[in-house]
Amino acid sequence: MKKTLPLFLSTTLIAFVLEYPGWWWAMPLVGFGAGFIIGKGGKSFLIGGLGVATAWAVYLISYAVNYPLKELLTVFSGILGLPASLSFVPVLLALIIAFLLGGLGGLTGALAPHLVKRTEQQS
Amino acid sequence: MRRDIIKFVAALIGTLLFLVILALPLGPLPALGPLLSPVGGFWSAANDGQFKSQEQINAAGLKAPVTVLRDSYAIPHIFAQNDEDAAYAAGWLQAKERLAQLDLQRRTAAGTLAELVGPDALKDDEFTRDIGLRRAAEASLAKMDPNEPAMRAVQAYVNGVNAYLNSIEPNNLPLEYKLLGVKQVAPWTTLDVMTFAKYMGWDLASSFDDLYMTTLVEKIGAQKVDELFPFDRPYEIPIVPSWPPNETPLTSVPASPQLDAAINSIMSHAAQAGMLHHPGDWRGSNNWAISGSRSDTGNPILASDPHLGYQLPSLWYAVHIVTPDQDVMGVALAGTPFVVIGHTRNIAWGLTNTQADAIDFFQEKTNPENANQYWHDNKWNDMRVVDEIINVRGENPVHHPVRITLHGPIISKNGFDVAMQWVGSQPTFEVRALYMLNHAEDYNAFMNALQYFQSPAQNIIYADTKGNIAIWSAGLYPIRKSGDGRTVADGSTGDRDWIGYIPFKDVPHALNPDQGYLKSANERPAPENYPYYLGWQWDPNSRATRINQRLSQCNPCSITDMQALQYDSKDVYAEALLPVMLKAITPQDETQKAVLTELSNWDYFTRVDSIAATVWTRWLINARRVTWSDDWKAAGFTFDEKGQLKDWGAWGFNGDNEYQPPIELWEYMVREQPNSPYFDDLSTPDKVETRDDILRASFAQTMQELTKEYGPDISKWKYGDNHTLLIKHLLDVDVLNRFGQPIPGDGNSPNGQSNGGPSDGGPSWRMVVDFSNVANSFGVYPGGQSGSPIQAHYDDYIPLWVKGQYFPLLFPVTPQELPSSSIESTLNFQPK
Numbered sequence: 001m002k003k004t005l006p007l008f009l010s011t012t013l014i015a016f017v018l019e020y021p022g023w024w025w026a027m028p029l030v031g032f033g034a035g036f037i038i039g040k041g042g043k044s045f046l047i048g049g050l051g052v053a054t055a056w057a058v059y060l061i062s063y064a065v066n067y068p069l070k071e072l073l074t075v076f077s078g079i080l081g082l083p084a085s086l087s088f089v090p091v092l093l094a095l096i097i098a099f100l101l102g103g104l105g106g107l108t109g110a111l112a113p114h115l116v117k118r119t120e121q122q123s
Numbered sequence: 124m125r126r127d128i129i130k131f132v133a134a135l136i137g138t139l140l141f142l143v144i145l146a147l148p149l150g151p152l153p154a155l156g157p158l159l160s161p162v163g164g165f166w167s168a169a170n171d172g173q174f175k176s177q178e179q180i181n182a183a184g185l186k187a188p189v190t191v192l193r194d195s196y197a198i199p200h201i202f203a204q205n206d207e208d209a210a211y212a213a214g215w216l217q218a219k220e221r222l223a224q225l226d227l228q229r230r231t232a233a234g235t236l237a238e239l240v241g242p243d244a245l246k247d248d249e250f251t252r253d254i255g256l257r258r259a260a261e262a263s264l265a266k267m268d269p270n271e272p273a274m275r276a277v278q279a280y281v282n283g284v285n286a287y288l289n290s291i292e293p294n295n296l297p298l299e300y301k302l303l304g305v306k307q308v309a310p311w312t313t314l315d316v317m318t319f320a321k322y323m324g325w326d327l328a329s330s331f332d333d334l335y336m337t338t339l340v341e342k343i344g345a346q347k348v349d350e351l352f353p354f355d356r357p358y359e360i361p362i363v364p365s366w367p368p369n370e371t372p373l374t375s376v377p378a379s380p381q382l383d384a385a386i387n388s389i390m391s392h393a394a395q396a397g398m399l400h401h402p403g404d405w406r407g408s409n410n411w412a413i414s415g416s417r418s419d420t421g422n423p424i425l426a427s428d429p430h431l432g433y434q435l436p437s438l439w440y441a442v443h444i445v446t447p448d449q450d451v452m453g454v455a456l457a458g459t460p461f462v463v464i465g466h467t468r469n470i471a472w473g474l475t476n477t478q479a480d481a482i483d484f485f486q487e488k489t490n491p492e493n494a495n496q497y498w499h500d501n502k503w504n505d506m507r508v509v510d511e512i513i514n515v516r517g518e519n520p521v522h523h524p525v526r527i528t529l530h531g532p533i534i535s536k537n538g539f540d541v542a543m544q545w546v547g548s549q550p551t552f553e554v555r556a557l558y559m560l561n562h563a564e565d566y567n568a569f570m571n572a573l574q575y576f577q578s579p580a581q582n583i584i585y586a587d588t589k590g591n592i593a594i595w596s597a598g599l600y601p602i603r604k605s606g607d608g609r610t611v612a613d614g615s616t617g618d619r620d621w622i623g624y625i626p627f628k629d630v631p632h633a634l635n636p637d638q639g640y641l642k643s644a645n646e647r648p649a650p651e652n653y654p655y656y657l658g659w660q661w662d663p664n665s666r667a668t669r670i671n672q673r674l675s676q677c678n679p680c681s682i683t684d685m686q687a688l689q690y691d692s693k694d695v696y697a698e699a700l701l702p703v704m705l706k707a708i709t710p711q712d713e714t715q716k717a718v719l720t721e722l723s724n725w726d727y728f729t730r731v732d733s734i735a736a737t738v739w740t741r742w743l744i745n746a747r748r749v750t751w752s753d754d755w756k757a758a759g760f761t762f763d764e765k766g767q768l769k770d771w772g773a774w775g776f777n778g779d780n781e782y783q784p785p786i787e788l789w790e791y792m793v794r795e796q797p798n799s800p801y802f803d804d805l806s807t808p809d810k811v812e813t814r815d816d817i818l819r820a821s822f823a824q825t826m827q828e829l830t831k832e833y834g835p836d837i838s839k840w841k842y843g844d845n846h847t848l849l850i851k852h853l854l855d856v857d858v859l860n861r862f863g864q865p866i867p868g869d870g871n872s873p874n875g876q877s878n879g880g881p882s883d884g885g886p887s888w889r890m891v892v893d894f895s896n897v898a899n900s901f902g903v904y905p906g907g908q909s910g911s912p913i914q915a916h917y918d919d920y921i922p923l924w925v926k927g928q929y930f931p932l933l934f935p936v937t938p939q940e941l942p943s944s945s946i947e948s949t950l951n952f953q954p955k
């Protein structure tokens with residue numbers, strides 16, 4: 001737990017910074033870093049995923065506070081063919097994607113140390 | 124070890140696969156990764172078109188500070204110390220509010236849509252390149268001095284657009300770009316502005332009627348075409364009350380299978396590019412002015428409502444510009460810096476399309492040994508060949524060669540060359556004309572400006588504070604060496620070549636007529652005895668008749684009367700024809716009886732609660748089709764399932780005549796020639812039908828159709844239940860479109876709308892200017908100032924427009940004159 005919270009916060013912070021120029025594709029790298037340190041698959045997936053999703057959520061909250069996000073969501077959902085009552089779907093979808101990007105990166109990162117250790121043992 | 128490797132590789136592949144899926148477009152949607160990314164994704168569009176209550180903009184290239192006050196209707200009042208700074212601010216504001224629209228429009232005009240949206244737009248681009256709007260704009264640009272005031276203003280406007288573009292991050296482009304997956308907008312140029320001006324000229328002048336007439340001549344003979352499509356129509360009231368007959372016999376090139384194929388290739392290409400006019404299309408307009416002798420204030424009143432296809436964002440952008448040299452209020456075309464319809468301190472003007480014949484087609488004789496040579500002037504001449512390179516998103520550029528004769532580009536595609544000559548292809552100076560109009564403060568300045576208003580030719584109504592009213596059908600009208608421009612000409616002989624244009628002093632015009640008013644509604648500009656050929660594709664005379672009726676009756680007229688006339692839904696054809704038509708009908712059942720009662724008691728206003736309007740608008744369409752379709756079928760034309768002539772669209776600029784002779788001719792036959800041979804149904808050789816047979820058959824058909832569509836209960840046939848507004852967004856996505864509001868009016872009323880069903884075109888801007896106090900003027904358009912669908916100003920004018928209401932065109936002399944309660948936001952532009 002001692003390690004988990006700082007790692008989660010670091011992941012969130014790094015994800016936030018890397019997202020700032022719009023580098024959505026870099027999110028797995030953030031998760032990878034967290035997973036590499038944690039080393040456990042399930043936990044890495046969770047921390048990586050939650051960290052990135054939280055960073056994205058911060059951005060979305062800032063839009064909601066400053067701009068007419070509700071109206072935008074209604075329009076965007078309409079473009080996707082969704083009724084206004086399901087205008088939360090893009091938010092959900094974005095957070096799921098963020099979670100998966102971070103989580104998959106975390107999982108991959110968690111498996112990498114095993115590989116490195118084995119390689120070291122063999123040499 | 125192997126298990127660890129497998130696990131790692133599987134996780135890595137899973138991650139990469141997920142990234143790839145997110146990076147690829149999903150059908151019509153762009154890739155989900157960039158689209159849903161918080162920065163650069165669609166979320167940032169929440170900021171589109173948002174203004175702070177106070178904003179400071181540091182603007183590179185500005186000479187002096189500019190103050191912009193946006194009023195509660197989001198109309199910017201630009202106070203600048205010189206014209207160029209005002210144009211700069213106008214450019215910046217239009218880019219901020221309408222960037223995607225401006226970009227889509229300039230690409231449509233230039234034929235570069237495929238670069239943005241991919242191969243789906245390639246055919247459109249090819250056709251646009253054939254026509255050569257950008258080539259025409261380049262020609263105009265080359266003839267204009269970059270240092271003349273109009274061009275300096277255009278350059279400043281372009282600088283303003285680019286300043287806004289440079290101020291936003293690629294991640295913060297408007298929603299439309301997010302949907303298209305585009306992150307870069309090319310800088311603006313003066314050529315973009317000029318090309319869009321040419322596009323508007325083309326939009327208002329384009330017509331393939333010569334091809335239709337040529338085919339008609341081939342199928343039914345020139346004499347019959349002259350009889351059915353006469354120069355002089357019954358019941359006409361020309362714009363200019365009097366002038367001297369000038370008719371030339373209709374001649375056409377000889378028919379040939381190759382020409383037929385060439386015509387078909389042009390029509391099919393034009394149809395693919397969406398360039399054909401269709402039944403129900405709306406490109407009519409109204410304008411009028413009354414002198415002080417007829418107004419309740421003793422001063423002139425001017426009204427203008429151009430009818431165009433509705434769109435969101437609107438084609439129009441309302442603006443008020445104040446500099447030491449100009450004070451102009453009205454609407455600019457989004458994408459241009461100048462007010463097109465509006466008023467200054469002392470004058471006002473409004474436009475309707477003259478619908479003159481500005482396009483001719485020439486069958487060229489090509490050298491069998493060299494396809495790039497054509498015969499003219501007794502020798503082979505080289506064509507100019509332009510290699511148009513069309514960039515296509517995601518694909519290799521396409522080379523599209525365009526061959527050009529002295530008449531114009533070859534636009535047929537079957538190897539049999541037909542060239543198109545259009546007035547707008549040559550250098551024209553509308554930009555200069557608009558600049559001068561925006562600065563005009565008296566009649567002389569107005570006339571000086573109009574000399575440069577060349578394409579598209581427009582009926583320009585005028586009124587001023589000195590009490591003058593006038594109208595000029597300004598524009599370039601070609602004079603042919605012989606004949607007129609109604610059919611395809613033989614290009615090799617030169618007999619139909621253009622040898623000049625009608626001198627400006629001789630174009631139809633009138634100043635302060637005795638009748639005390641002037642009006643135009645796309646009817647014939649000049650009377651029968653006008654010495655020059657102007658064209659023949661005038662709109663049905665109904666709006667002109669109704670406006671004439673009201674203006675001649677209304678004395679004194681008030682501003683409210685003028686507003687009511689713009690919203691007037693009376694159908695004068697119903698008034699003239701229905702009493703005759705009803706006499707032919709005997710009800711066959713209770714429903715028919717009830718319908719006939721509605722029609723008999725009707726006051727001919729196509730109001731939203733009128734059942735009669737629903738029946739009348741459909742009956743008129745059906746009765747005309749039943750009259751003419753057998754003649755056209757007998758001539759060899761084919762029809763589609765909707766009863767439209769296959770592959771031809773509609774002739775003229777207003778789709779109401781469909782393929783048929785002008786409605787005035789049919790009106791005359793119904794009222795005066797009940798036994799006209801054209802009423803005989805050629806598909807029933809054993810029987811000779813008369814007018815009444817046609818009216819009965821079409822009435823029965825109408826009843827059957829309406830019962831099928833709306834049910835047997837005629838209380839459900841109210842006009843407004845189905846005659847509703849339809850404004851499509853440029854991307855035509857339901858959530859961005861606006862539709863469903865019941866609206867009065869039909870194709871024959873001043874409030875010109877569709878004849879039943881959704882109405883997607885009509886009064887695109889209504890303006891009434893009061894010369895007792897120009898600051899007491901009004902306007903409205905169906906839309907809103909903002910291009911962003913999440914802003915309240917995206918569609919806030921629509922409820923007003925639907926009800927025939929207006930917003931005030933506030934006209935402060937200084938920023939301090941605008942009441943603070945009317946100010947929504949303030950922008951201070953500071954030179955950087």
